[in-house]
Amino acid sequence: xxxxxxxxxxxxxxxxxxxxxxxxxxxxxxxxxxxxxxxxxxxxxxxxxxxxxxxxxxxxxxxxxxxxxxxxxxxxxxxxxxxxxxxxxxxxxxxxxxxxxxxxxxxxxxxxxxxxxxxxxxxxxxxxxxxxxxxxxxxxxxxxxxxxxxxxxxxxxxxxxxxxxxxxxxxxxxxxxxxxxxxxxxxxxxxxxxxxxxxxxxxxxxxxxxxxxxxxxxxxxxxxxxxxxxxxxxxxxxxxxxxxxxxxxxxxxxxxxxxxxxxxxxxxxxxxxxxxxxxxxxxxxxxxxxxxxxxxxxxxxxxxxxxxxxxxxxxxxxxxxxxxxxxxxxxxxxxxxxxxxxxxxxxxxxxxxxxxxxxxxxxxxxxxxxxxxxxxxxxxxxxxxxxxxxxxxxxxxxxxxxxxxxxx
Numbered sequence: 203x204x205x206x207x208x209x210x211x212x213x214x215x216x217x218x219x220x221x222x223x224x225x226x227x228x229x230x231x232x233x234x235x236x237x238x239x240x241x242x243x244x245x246x247x248x249x250x251x252x253x254x255x256x257x258x259x260x261x262x263x264x265x266x267x268x269x270x271x272x273x274x275x276x277x278x279x280x281x282x283x284x285x286x287x288x289x290x291x292x293x294x295x296x297x298x299x300x301x302x303x304x305x306x307x308x309x310x311x312x313x314x315x316x317x318x319x320x321x322x323x324x325x326x327x328x329x330x331x332x333x334x335x336x337x338x339x340x341x342x343x344x345x346x347x348x349x350x351x352x353x354x355x356x357x358x359x360x361x362x363x364x365x366x367x368x369x370x371x372x373x374x375x376x377x378x379x380x381x382x383x384x385x386x387x388x389x390x391x392x393x394x395x396x397x398x399x400x401x402x403x404x405x406x407x408x409x410x411x412x413x414x415x416x417x418x419x420x421x422x423x424x425x426x427x428x429x430x431x432x433x434x435x436x437x438x439x440x441x442x443x444x445x446x447x448x449x450x451x452x453x454x455x456x457x458x459x460x461x462x463x464x465x466x467x468x469x470x471x472x473x474x475x476x477x478x479x480x481x482x483x484x485x486x487x488x489x490x491x492x493x494x495x496x497x498x499x500x501x502x503x504x505x506x507x508x509x510x511x512x513x514x515x516x517x518x519x520x521x522x523x524x525x526x527x528x529x530x531x532x533x534x535x536x537x538x539x540x541x542x543x544x545x546x547x548x549x550x551x552x553x554x555x556x557x558x559x560x561x562x563x564x565x566x567x568x569x570x571x572x573x574x575x576x577x578x579x580x581x582x583x584x585x586x587x588x589x590x591x592x593x594x595x596x597x598x599x600x601x602x603x604x605x606x607x608x609x610x
Contacts, residue, residue, distance in 0.1 A: 203465075203467050203468055203469065204467075204469040204470070204471055205467040205469070205470055205471065206470075206471050206539070207470060207471065207472055207504065207539065207573065207604065207605065208601075208603075208604070208605075209467070210467055210470050210478075210480065210504075210505060211504075211505070211508055211520070211521070211601075212601075213466045213467055213480065214480065214505060214508050214509055214512065215508070215512055215519065215520070217466055217480075217482055217487075218487055218509050218512040218513050219485065219512075219513070220369055220512070220513060220514065220515035221369045221370050221372065221438065221513055221514070221515065222369070222370060223237040223238075223367045223368060223369055223370060224367070224368060224369075224370045225365050225366070225367050225368075226365065226366065226368060227364065227365055227366075228355050228358045228359065228363060228364060228365065228366050229355070231350045231354075231355065231366050231368055232350055232351060232352055232354075232355065233349065233350065233351075233411050234349070234350050234368035234369065234371075234411070234514075235347060235348070235349055235350070235368060235369045235514045235515040235516050236344055236345070236346060236347070236348050236349075236350055236354075236366060236367070236368055237346060237367045237368055237369050237515060238346055238367050239342050239344065239345050239346045240342065240343060240344040240358070240361070240363065240366075241340060241341065241342050241343070242337045242338065242339050242340060242341050242342075242343055242361055243339065243361055243362070244339050244361070245333045245334035245337070245338060245339045246334065246336040246337040246360050246361070247331050247332070247333055247334070247335070247336060248333060249297050249298075249333050250297065250298040250330055250331065250332055250333050251276075251295050251296060251297055251298060251330075251331050252292045252293065252294055252295065252296050252298060252305050252329065252330065252331070253294065253305065253329040253330065253331045254294055254305055254307045254308070254329045255292075255293050255294050255307070255308050256291075256292060256305045256306050256307040256308045256310070256311070256329065257270065257289040257290065257291055257292065257305065257306045257308070257311060257318055257320075258274070258284055258289060258290040258291075258292045258298065258299055258302040258304075258305055259284070259289045259302070259303065259304055259305070259306050259320060259324060260284065260285075260286050260301070260302075260303050260304075261303045261304055261324050261325075261326050262286060263286060263287065263289070263320055263324075264320055264321065264322055264323060264324040265320060265321070265322035266287075266319075266320060267317050267318065267319045267320070268287055268288055268289045268317070268318055268320060269287060269288050269289070269316060269317065269318075270288065270289040270290065270291055270316055270317070270318045271288075271316055272290045272291065273290065273291040273292070273293075274290060274291070274292045274293065274296045274297065274299060275293050275296055276293050276294065276295035276296045277296075278296055278297065279297065280296075280297055280299045282299050282300075283299060283300040283301045284299050284300065284301035284302050285301065289306075289318050289320070290302070292305065298330055302330070303324075303326055303327070304324050304325060304326060304327060304328040304329065304330065305328060305329035305330055306320055306321065306324060306328070306329075307329065337357065337360070337361070343357050343361070344357060344358070345517070346515075346517075347515055347516055347517030347518075348516075348517065349516060350366070350368070369513075369514050369515040371411065371412060371413045372411075372412040372413065372438045372439060372510060372513050372514060373412070373413050373414075373415070373436070373437045373438045373439075374407045374412045374413065374414045374415070374437060374438065374439045374440075374441060375414075375415045375417060375434035375437035375439070375440045375441070376400050376403050376404050376407070376414060376415070376416055376417065376440075376441045376442075377400060377416070377417030377418065377430055377434075377441075377442055398495055398562055399443040399444070399491070399493070399495055399498055400416060400443070401416075402495070402499065402565075403441050403443070403498075403502060403506075404416050406502065407441075407506075407510075410507065410510050411510075411514070412439075412510065415434065415437065417430055417433070417434060423453065424453045424456060424457055424460075427453050427454060427457035428457045428460055428461060430457075431457055431458055431461055432461060435461070435483060435484075435486055436486075437486060438485070438486060438487065438513060439486070439487045439488075439489065439506070439509060439510075439513070440486060440487070440488045440489070441489050441491065441502075441506065442454055442488075442489075442490050442491065443490075443491045443492065443493050443498045444491075444492070444493030454479075454490050455468065455479055455490060458479075458481060458483070458488055458490070459481075461483060462483050462484075463481040463482065463483045463488055464481055464482050464483075465479060465480075465481040466480050466481055466482070467479070467480050468480075470501070470505075471538070471539050472500070472501070472504075472538075472539050472540075472541055472573075473538040473539065473540045473541065474492070474494060474496060474497035474500060474541065474558075474559035475491075475492055475497040475498065475500050475501040475541070475559075476492075477492050478490065478491055478492060478501045478505065480505065487509055487513070489505065489506055489509070492559070494559035494560045495559075495560065495561065495562050495565065496543075496557060496558065496559050496560065496561045496562070496564060496565060497559040497560075499565050500541045500543070500571065503571065503590070503592055504521070504541070504571075504590075507521075508520070508521060511597065516597065517599050518597035518598055518599050519597070519599075520597065520598045520599065520600065520601055520602060521590055521596070521597070521598070521602065521604055522590075522596035522597050522598040522602060523588040523589060523590055523596060523602060523604060524546075524570070524588070524589045524590075524591055524596055525586060525587075525588055525589075526546065526549070526550055526551050526586075526587060526589050527549070527550045527551070527583075527584045527585060527586055527587065528550060528551060528552070528581050528582065528583055528584060528585045528587055529545075529547070529549075529550035529551060529552035529583070530552055530553075530583050531580075531581065531582055531583050532553055532580065532581040533579065533580050534574070534578075534579060534580075535579065536574075536576055536577065536578055536579035537576050538576050539573065539574070539575060539576055539605065540573070540574045540576075540578075541571055541572075541573055541574075542554075542557070542571065542572050542573075542574065543557055543564050543565070543567075543568035543570075543571050543592075544568060544569070544570055544571070544572065544589075545567060545568065545569050545570075546569040546570045546589060546591070550584075551570060551572060551587060551589050553572075554567055554568060568592055569591065569592060569593050570589040570590060570591050570592055570593075571589065571590045571592060572587050572588065572589050572590070572606060573588075573590070573604050573605045573606060574605070574606050575605050575606065575607040577607070578606065578607075578608070587606050588603075588604065588605075588606055590604060
């Protein structure tokens with residue numbers, strides 16, 4: 203079944219389900235996806251407090267000289283009350299005393315012994331941080347499906363939360379196929395190739411926060427492939443590369459289907475990377491990528507990243523794009539939905555010259571990727587395009603049209 207890129211992503215969103223959760227300390231939660239929503243148990247700040255080192259005053263005392271004989275420090279629990287004609291010295295973060303209407307910063311007053319001369323204009327509530335103005339009690343400050351960062355941890359800590367429920371880490375099993383492929387740490391003969399795909403996907407999957415197992419390349423026999431597949435069915439995602447085309451020894455798809463894989467798509471309308479299989483065996487997701495490195499990298503970034511986001515429980519599991527301009531003129535044959543890698547300098551996207559499905563070198567240079575509809579054969583410099591970032595995440599909860607469909 204041949205599907206378009208949008209259809210493939212819709213099927214992934216439909217068939218992939220989020221993982222179960224685990225409870226971990228908040229200090230170890232960065233990059234994880236929160237499984238529950240969290241509601242504030244109390245106001246933040248918990249009490250009205252001073253935003254400055256200065257003086258607690260009455261607004262009606264503006265422009266006058268008042269008496270100051272008391273001071274409140276952060277951490278104090280004051281029982282004093284401010285009266286007209288008086289000021290109370292106060293430190294940043296200290297609780298506001300009863301009767302205080304504003305804080306005057308220390309640099310705005312004149313001090314002579316216990317006498318303080320106030321400025322002529324004092325605004326009601328000036329430099330007072332109100333209880334709950336940051337986070338109000340009973341409001342939700344962290345929603346299910348959000349990705350936790352260091353500043354999320356700050357919010358959790360401010361509420362006294364020590365542990366948090368997150369979706370567990372995704373377990374990925376990766377192996378290659380092909381008698382000609384050898385591990386990169388072995389010597390090879392002239393007729394053999396190093397397996398660059400498996401180490402690439404292993405490290406990329408780790409970079410995306412997954413736990414990864416590497417299975418050495420399986421021989422190109424149906425029995426060997428089935429044994430390899432059966433050994434990793436406890437994984438959440440199984441990734442293979444190679445053996446998904448129509449060669450005499452391309453047994454990968456057959457090996458998986460013999461073990462019960464339900465195929466959701468097996469060809470994608472994309473150049474490069476058409477022979478790509480997405481299926482499931484129970485809750486285990488299977489992706490068979492092409493053997494050509496650049497082709498499989500393109501489809502990893504398009505489809506496996508989407509699978510990882512959805513499986514991790516993220517709300518924003520869909521690809522987002524960055525709108526930019528072409529850094530140079532582009533001419534291509536057209537006629538097929540095409541993926542092009544390129545560099546992005548923050549202002550424009552420039553396609554990498556000489557990128558072919560079997561190449562490795564363009565991948566390490568790429569910052570982003572553009573998808574072009576079959577009717578596009580020419581893009582002029584400064585043409586507006588939508589780019590999918592590769593070096594960072596651009597995500598959305600809504601389905602976004604990823605393909606540049608206009609023509610010139």
